Amino acid sequence: MRVAVFLACLAPLAVLLADLFGGRLGPEPIRAAELRTGIWALTLLVVTLAITPLRRLTGWNVLGGYRRMLGLFAFTYVCLHFLTWFGVDQFFALAYIGKDIVKRPYITVGFASFLLMIPLAITSRTSMVRRLGKRWATLHSLVYLAALGGVVHFTWEVKADLKQPTTYALIIVGLLLLRFLPRRAARAAPAPYRSRLTTAA
């Protein structure tokens, strides 16, 4: 099962590469690659965020064991998205890149969300979870901020058709509410990430 999820997470990248070398990314392959990696980063973030509410609703604690892998794959696609923009689209033109990060709110927000995810990826190891204890959960609640940043980044980039970014925004806000509204009910239930640790270890 873990292998299946792992491969499923790699599939979009495989399809992207196949399309790239097969010339199926259209007349503007760079933009197409940026769009796809961005969409998959957001999608995997949403899936990651859905794990805990889903686990609580269904009681399938086994789901918790996939959260870290999904989160790291989300980060992987964020990195690919960033590198496509940084290294391919802008071709390391630091002067323009710096200016864009400072001047263009959608790039500022996207870049900030990317930076925000770096410490989360670094502290995703089991040993770090143990070491940080309670603070780990606090730190990792930042993932909601990163996800919302990603949606804002998407919304501000779009010209007029807001269907897709709005969908992501609604899902993320919904998941956020699910996390915070039934706090009391959740507290009565078994501890949140002890079980995750045992399945993930």
Added chain:
Amino acid sequence: MLIRRAPDIKSSEITPEALYFDRREFIRAASAAAVGLAAPAVARAAAARLPDDDKPNSYDDITHYNNFYEFGTGKEDPARNAGTLRPRPWTVEVSGLVAKPGRYALDDLLRGQTIEERIYRHRCVEAWSMVIPWNGFPLRNLITRFQPASRARFVEFTTLLDRNQMPGQKSDVLPWPYVEGLRMDEAMHPLTLVVTGLYGRPLPNQNGAPLRIHVPWKYGFKSCKSLVRIRFVEEQPANTWNVVAPNEYGFYANVNPDVDHPRWSQARERRIGEFFRRPTLMFNGYGDQVASLYAGMDLRRNF
């Protein structure tokens, strides 16, 4: 159909403008080199200034990378969805301040016009560009036929409104129908083209069949597609993108590397098919022909 190349837009003439605009920097770099200080700078300057060849994009690229929201908001949606458009029979309504208003059949509009090939640079407001070998004739040849009144200071263009032929109009991403406008002197400028074909073939549906405008020194959204109405008016007409986001899209929409879109830079563009972004030219490189239209105007305010 007579295909004639317009004498004023041969690519050999387009080309040196990039060099021309960068002459000061080139001279500076060259003189620095002369005193033996900056040989690498010169090498870089020379490399960056290789003549832009402005080679036309392929038929496939031009017909599969379109912003034509009437057929969907994705770039490849128009190629997929424009099959429902019926470009014939077609009529265009001419109205407003003209001596000869009426509903003109397409063949009637084209009668007597000499179709020529014009290779134009096309710069989208989204910072990508193409080079397109259009077939068409100057809009002025059409306008003079209708004999507009001297009070007519603007021309308004309207795209077809028909949800069945244009399925994208079922969604309300934009207020339909799409409208655009030009000042009379812009519309009468010899570069402003009525497009009827592409690469010597009839204009494909996804590119605005059967009749569209192309104003090469303006961002692409100024060039109204699948025209059904041309109206001559006294007041500046509304234009769709300006109605949707007035702080982002102006009425003039002249290509200008110094005036950024509020959300992204307009200093550079990606020519479809090229890897590196290239600098965007003022008025899309047609400055020597059109800059005088805007003499004395604040282009930062009238963006």
